[in-house]
Amino acid sequence: MDPEDAEELAAELHGKTVDGWGLFQIAAGTGLTAYVVWAGILMPGFRKVPLRLQVPYVPASVKQVENVMSLLKGRSGKLVDLGSGDGRIVLEGYKQGFRPAIGYELNPWLIRLSSYHAWKAGCYGKVSYHREDLWKVNLSDCKNVTVFLAPSVLLLLERKLLMELPEDARVVAGRFPLPSWIPTTTDGEGVNQAWAYDIKTIRETEQDKSEGSPV
Ligand SMILES: C[S@@+](CC[C@H](N)C(=O)[O-])C[C@H]1O[C@@H](n2cnc3c(N)ncnc32)[C@H](O)[C@@H]1O
Known part of the structure; x- marks a missing residue:
């Protein structure tokens, strides 16, 4: 907000013009509100997650x-x-028939919101949302995995998926592709694009790479 707008807003709120101190209070208040929203609503549950792995x-x-x-x-x-x-x-x-359908999420507010949405859709108790760190979840029986996470964590995620997923698993990444994997197929464009990766193919490619054969 530029100083003129801030002054106008403050004048509207207080019915009078404000001085420099008033402007400072507004700026500090805006910063505090942003911090409270960030720390209290968007990022609770992340205290034990290293900063580089935090995804908003x-x-x-x-x-x-x-x-x-x-x-x-x-x-x-x-x-x-x-x-x-x-x-x-x-x-x-x-709704598309996947059973079980499970979400892992660290933010407790979002877990509550998910349960509310499930209840509203008549699916309460049919889907599960666990408050759990995704890096600690064992994925060895997950055939269908979806991710929409920040690019900064995707290389590390590739390693986890490659180590744990069953041979017939498919991973679908939304918005950001997995950085070093070649997708089997893709759909959509721009911010709505999604990429599918079949673990069997990815493992074969990785094997070829480690044996030094051209891919
Ligand atoms: C970009 S949002 C995507 C939300 C949802 N998957 C979607 O597509 O609408 C990423 C979510 O991952 C959650 N998240 C980030 N790191 C996590 C972690 N280590 N364990 C569990 N959830 C995490 C964040 O709280 C955030 O809600």
Whole structure:
């Protein structure tokens, strides 16, 4: 907010013009509000997560959810959304027939919001949202994994997925592709794009790379 707007806003609020001290109070108040929203609503539960692995909450767009789901079409079994936010991908996965449909999310407010959305959709108790650090979840029986996380953590995530997922698993990444993997297919464009990766193919490619053969 520039000083003129701030002065105008303050004048409207107090019915009078403000001096420099008034402006300082507004600026400090705005900063404090931003901090309270950040620390109290967006990032609780992250105290034990190293700063470089912290990912803020941004929900997938309707189109992004559609694209993620289209890349899972024809598949079944367990679906897991890592960093499930308000639970929209998990809920849509359940509606598309995935069982069980599970979300892992650190932020307790978002877990509550997810349960509310599930209840509103008549799916309360049918989908599960766990308050758990995604880095500590064992993924060895997850056939369908969805992620929408910051690019800064995706290289590390590739390593975890490669180590733990079963051979027939498919990973679908929304908004940001997995940095070193070649996708089997993709859908959508721009901020709504999603990429699908089949673990069997990724492992074969990684094997070829480590043996030094051209890919
Ligand atoms: C970009 S949002 C995506 C939300 C949801 N998957 C969607 O597509 O709408 C990423 C989410 O991951 C959560 N998250 C980040 N790091 C996490 C961690 N280590 N364990 C569990 N959840 C995490 C954040 O709280 C945030 O809600």
